[in-house]
Amino acid sequence: MPLDLPLVRPGLPGAEQSAGQDGDAHVRRSVLPGGVRVLSEHMPGLRSATVGAWVGVGSRDETSGHFGSTHFLEHLLFKGTARRSAMDIAEAFDAVGGEANAATGKEHTCYYARVLDTDLPMAVDVIADMVTSARLETDELETERGVILEELAMNDDDPSDVVHEQFASGVLGEHPLGRPIGGTPETIREVPRDAVWEHYRWHYRPQTLVVSAAGGVDHDTLCAQVADALAAGGWDLADDASPTGRRDVARELGAGEHGLPIVGVERSVRRHTEQANVIVGCTSLTATDDRRFTLSVLNAVLGGGMSSRLFQEVREKRGLAYSTYSFASGHADTGVFGLYAGCTPAKVDEVVALMVAEWERLAETPITSAELERSVGQLSGGLVLGMEDTGSRMSRLGKAELVHGALLSIDESLERVRAVTVQDVQELAAELASRPRSVVRVGPFGD
Amino acid sequence: MPLDLPLVRPGLPGAEQSAGQDGDAHVRRSVLPGGVRVLSEHMPGLRSATVGAWVGVGSRDETSGHFGSTHFLEHLLFKGTARRSAMDIAEAFDAVGGEANAATGKEHTCYYARVLDTDLPMAVDVIADMVTSARLETDELETERGVILEELAMNDDDPSDVVHEQFASGVLGEHPLGRPIGGTPETIREVPRDAVWEHYRWHYRPQTLVVSAAGGVDHDTLCAQVADALAAGGWDLADDASPTGRRDVARELGAGEHGLPIVGVERSVRRHTEQANVIVGCTSLTATDDRRFTLSVLNAVLGGGMSSRLFQEVREKRGLAYSTYSFASGHADTGVFGLYAGCTPAKVDEVVALMVAEWERLAETPITSAELERSVGQLSGGLVLGMEDTGSRMSRLGKAELVHGALLSIDESLERVRAVTVQDVQELAAELASRPRSVVRVGPFGD
Numbered sequence: 001m002p003l004d005l006p007l008v009r010p011g012l013p014g015a016e017q018s019a020g021q022d023g024d025a026h027v028r029r030s031v032l033p034g035g036v037r038v039l040s041e042h043m044p045g046l047r048s049a050t051v052g053a054w055v056g057v058g059s060r061d062e063t064s065g066h067f068g069s070t071h072f073l074e075h076l077l078f079k080g081t082a083r084r085s086a087m088d089i090a091e092a093f094d095a096v097g098g099e100a101n102a103a104t105g106k107e108h109t110c111y112y113a114r115v116l117d118t119d120l121p122m123a124v125d126v127i128a129d130m131v132t133s134a135r136l137e138t139d140e141l142e143t144e145r146g147v148i149l150e151e152l153a154m155n156d157d158d159p160s161d162v163v164h165e166q167f168a169s170g171v172l173g174e175h176p177l178g179r180p181i182g183g184t185p186e187t188i189r190e191v192p193r194d195a196v197w198e199h200y201r202w203h204y205r206p207q208t209l210v211v212s213a214a215g216g217v218d219h220d221t222l223c224a225q226v227a228d229a230l231a232a233g234g235w236d237l238a239d240d241a242s243p244t245g246r247r248d249v250a251r252e253l254g255a256g257e258h259g260l261p262i263v264g265v266e267r268s269v270r271r272h273t274e275q276a277n278v279i280v281g282c283t284s285l286t287a288t289d290d291r292r293f294t295l296s297v298l299n300a301v302l303g304g305g306m307s308s309r310l311f312q313e314v315r316e317k318r319g320l321a322y323s324t325y326s327f328a329s330g331h332a333d334t335g336v337f338g339l340y341a342g343c344t345p346a347k348v349d350e351v352v353a354l355m356v357a358e359w360e361r362l363a364e365t366p367i368t369s370a371e372l373e374r375s376v377g378q379l380s381g382g383l384v385l386g387m388e389d390t391g392s393r394m395s396r397l398g399k400a401e402l403v404h405g406a407l408l409s410i411d412e413s414l415e416r417v418r419a420v421t422v423q424d425v426q427e428l429a430a431e432l433a434s435r436p437r438s439v440v441r442v443g444p445f446g447d
Numbered sequence: 448m449p450l451d452l453p454l455v456r457p458g459l460p461g462a463e464q465s466a467g468q469d470g471d472a473h474v475r476r477s478v479l480p481g482g483v484r485v486l487s488e489h490m491p492g493l494r495s496a497t498v499g500a501w502v503g504v505g506s507r508d509e510t511s512g513h514f515g516s517t518h519f520l521e522h523l524l525f526k527g528t529a530r531r532s533a534m535d536i537a538e539a540f541d542a543v544g545g546e547a548n549a550a551t552g553k554e555h556t557c558y559y560a561r562v563l564d565t566d567l568p569m570a571v572d573v574i575a576d577m578v579t580s581a582r583l584e585t586d587e588l589e590t591e592r593g594v595i596l597e598e599l600a601m602n603d604d605d606p607s608d609v610v611h612e613q614f615a616s617g618v619l620g621e622h623p624l625g626r627p628i629g630g631t632p633e634t635i636r637e638v639p640r641d642a643v644w645e646h647y648r649w650h651y652r653p654q655t656l657v658v659s660a661a662g663g664v665d666h667d668t669l670c671a672q673v674a675d676a677l678a679a680g681g682w683d684l685a686d687d688a689s690p691t692g693r694r695d696v697a698r699e700l701g702a703g704e705h706g707l708p709i710v711g712v713e714r715s716v717r718r719h720t721e722q723a724n725v726i727v728g729c730t731s732l733t734a735t736d737d738r739r740f741t742l743s744v745l746n747a748v749l750g751g752g753m754s755s756r757l758f759q760e761v762r763e764k765r766g767l768a769y770s771t772y773s774f775a776s777g778h779a780d781t782g783v784f785g786l787y788a789g790c791t792p793a794k795v796d797e798v799v800a801l802m803v804a805e806w807e808r809l810a811e812t813p814i815t816s817a818e819l820e821r822s823v824g825q826l827s828g829g830l831v832l833g834m835e836d837t838g839s840r841m842s843r844l845g846k847a848e849l850v851h852g853a854l855l856s857i858d859e860s861l862e863r864v865r866a867v868t869v870q871d872v873q874e875l876a877a878e879l880a881s882r883p884r885s886v887v888r889v890g891p892f893g894d
Contacts, residue, residue: 044492045491045492046835047831047835048831048832048835078753086763087754087759087763089753090752090753090754090758090759090763091754091821093752093753094751094752094753094754094755094821094824094825095754095820095821095824095825096824096825096828097824097825097826097827097828097829097830097831097832098828098832099832100753114832115828115832116828116831116832119828142766143763143764143765143766144766145766146765146766146767147762147766147768147769148769150722150766150767150768150769150770150789150790150791151769153721153722153789153791154721154722154769154770154789156721157606157720157721157722158605159604271719272718272719273604274600274601274603274604275597275600275601275604304541305537305540305541306525306536306537306540306541306547307534307537307538307541307542308541311537312534312537315594316533316534316537316590317590318590318593319589319590319591319592319593319594319597320593320597321594321597322594322595322597322598322601323597323601342597342600342601343597344597344600373542374538374541374542377541377542377543377544378541378542378543378544379544380544381543381544381545381562381563381566382544383544384494384495384544384563385495385544385545385546385561385562385563388493388494388495388836388837389835389836390835
């Protein structure tokens with residue numbers, strides 16, 4: 001039977017109650033026997049629902065040397081189960097106009113579907129079947145190897161994909177988070193079925209599974225459906241196992257620890273493109289670092305919108321780029337922070353110098369109170385606007401469970417953003433500016 | 448004062464009432480003095496709204512030879528008005544976490560913003576200011592010329608963008624719809640301010656403007672806000688002008704009319720990519736053709752989902768592509784229909800042969816009743832799922848006004864899809880298969 005546990009901390013006094021009501025009043029969490037966690041959020045008035053099955057395993061967990069096998073496995077779950085062919089799975093979602101897909105990350109894998117609420121039982125049943133009972137047949141695996149090689153080739157033809165991947169590997173070096181999620185053509189050509197099968201059997205267990213859903217969903221019904229569907233797939237949900245959390249490495253690593261480079265890299269990747277794609281950046285905060293709210297303000301001011309410093313300096317004043325922005329992503333034990341632009345190859349040094357100058361100016365001079373106020377407004381409005389679709393809410397629940405072990409209410413998130421000071425931003429900018437800095441360019445340059 | 452006109456035809460008996468209630472009960476339409484049309488849809492329970500200002504002019508309407516000036520103008524509307532600098536416009540939306548953007552098409556241009564409903568008056572005011580009072584200053588124009596050249600270069604570095612653009616120009620030839628929306632680097636380098644200014648003054652008038660909004664919006668309040676904001680921008684809304692519709696060419700053109708090629712083209716565009724991107728296809732139906740519902744069923748069966756014939760034959764059975772699908776787009780006087788795949792260059796002929804074989808099989812053999820049923824379910828579910836966000840509904844209203852002159856209710860759309868027969872699909876497939884067929888490849892081929 002489902003066991004309800006407290007999950008959401010109450011909103012702080014003075015926070016926007018309407019956002020809080022929208023955000024968290026309908027969130028529930030249960031742990032099924034066997035350790036499967038189920039989270040749901042009922043969104044009144046919606047006729048659709050998105051459900052996702054999250055497994056807390058990603059490309060960083062590939063210890064066998066068979067890089068890309070997590071993503072390979074994700075593909076193979078759609079290729080047939082004990083009860084369903086690949087065509088059966090495809091037809092089930094197509095027949096109701098649903099959208100089913102999956103995403104492999106560096107630290108988790110998610111299988112999800114968006115359907116009318118009346119089709120939610122079907123979606124739960126099919127996804128649970130895939131998670132418990134994939135066959136990984138040799139013939140299907142060999143065909144899918146070709147599909148994945150095409151996917152890697154497609155990504156390789158997208159210069160902005162290439163620069164982001166090269167940047168992560170440049171900044172994180174030999175750290176497992178530095179590897180490309182999908183592997184390389186070489187590793188994909190060589191990965192044997194046994195390695196994928198072992199990965200599947202080892203990581204896809206009740207204790208690592210999180211099911212989250214949002215929209216027109218009833219929590220108790222969902223829990224019963226999940227339990228039934230997993231049992232039908234042969235999973236033993238009788239024992240009293242506890243959920244397994246993300247590895248216990250939620251502290252930030254300094255350079256040099258776990259293979260993080262102690263100096264920045266300068267890297268040029270040759271492509272016959274019209275534009276240069278360039279990122280300059282460094283390691284950054286973990287996903288659970290308290291200063292992540294400061295980082296989000298810093299990011300908004302530097303490169304988070306049309307009024308940001310990068311957009312104004314690089315695009316609006318000088319017309320040097322169409323696309324320019326800053327970004328940050330956090331993982332369990334480190335993260336990355338970067339400034340991106342796509343520009344004429346002949347101007348790439350000028351653009352890098354401009355981006356670095358704006359970054360260092362943040363470290364040297366406090367942002368204005370108007371900038372602080374605007375970025376807080378931007379983050380607050382974006383937080384609420386970003387929570388109107390079922391997919392975002394489903395994702396928020398899954399990540400809260402896998403990354404944080406607790407859901408921060410929207411009210412509390414807003415409060416944390418509002419608490420950021422001009423000094424906080426300057427201190428963090430200075431710290432980031434002092435880290436080993438890497439520059440990665442993709443374009444018509446010499447190797 | 449707003450004048451309410453009937454817009455929505457009632458749902459047919461037997462159609463899903465809940466979809467109809469979701470879809471159309473809250474739609475209202477008014478024509479303001481001067482001829483400005485305002486459409487809105489209240490979506491109960493939502494705290495956000497999306498508002499768009501549509502001008503019924505696109506790249507096909509560029510008669511001056513200054514190709515790309517419609518898109519150039521779209522950029523310049525963000526660069527400052529009589530009352531606001533570019534930074535003022537950017538700050539207005541950023542400060543509330545809103546998303547503001549614009550899109551230039553072949554037949555219309557849309558400026559839109561998604562904001563919290565409490566910020567809707569601001570969004571209406573800023574967008575109306577841009578539409579009525581852009582300055583098009585020479586300095587800003589020269590800087591933006593560089594930004595647009597970077598945007599064209601970015602698109603040119605995306606091989607799937609290139610193949611779609613080359614396909615449209617191959618199939619439509621000298622027809623104005625065959626031109627790339629953004630122009631070319633050559634035309635953008637040369638377009639003078641006068642041409643952009645003339646384009647702006649000629650096309651941006653009360654009679655061509657449609658404002659549509661969806662979400663937490665009250666229709667009468669919106670009409671008053673739009674009227675006030677346009678009047679503040681100096682537009683004369685006092686006279687009794689009538690709206691101007693899309694040009695009266697809503698009939699399908701045969702090959703040879705208006706410059707449509709009478710034979711298909713074979714075109715290879717050289718790029719140093721890993722993959723070949725290929726499209727095979729022909730001219731297709733107009734946006735208002737009654738057979739567009741048949742075309743949507745045909746498209747779903749052929750290449751509209753994971754269970755479609757293209758996905759199954761090209762990807763699932765043979766592993767030849769990661770991405771493969773079919774598509775159709777309709778305009779006022781013609782349209783295009785195509786089958787796409789991204790694959791290894793050495794296999795491109797095999798993939799084209801497979802795609803053509805599937806297309807011709809549709810013309811020669813009736814689809815199964817199971818396929819018909821599944822595609823109807825797919826389109827029906829997708830129609831309802833696609834209407835849950837404010838942006839989709841805003842867009843639906845704007846296009847209904849500009850393309851059809853009337854809004855087809857969701858119930859009626861569902862009914863039209865359900866009325867499609869196996870014979871309808873075969874007949875249309877045969878007609879399309881008899882048209883001049885073009886094949887366009889982008890990849891590492893000889894010129």
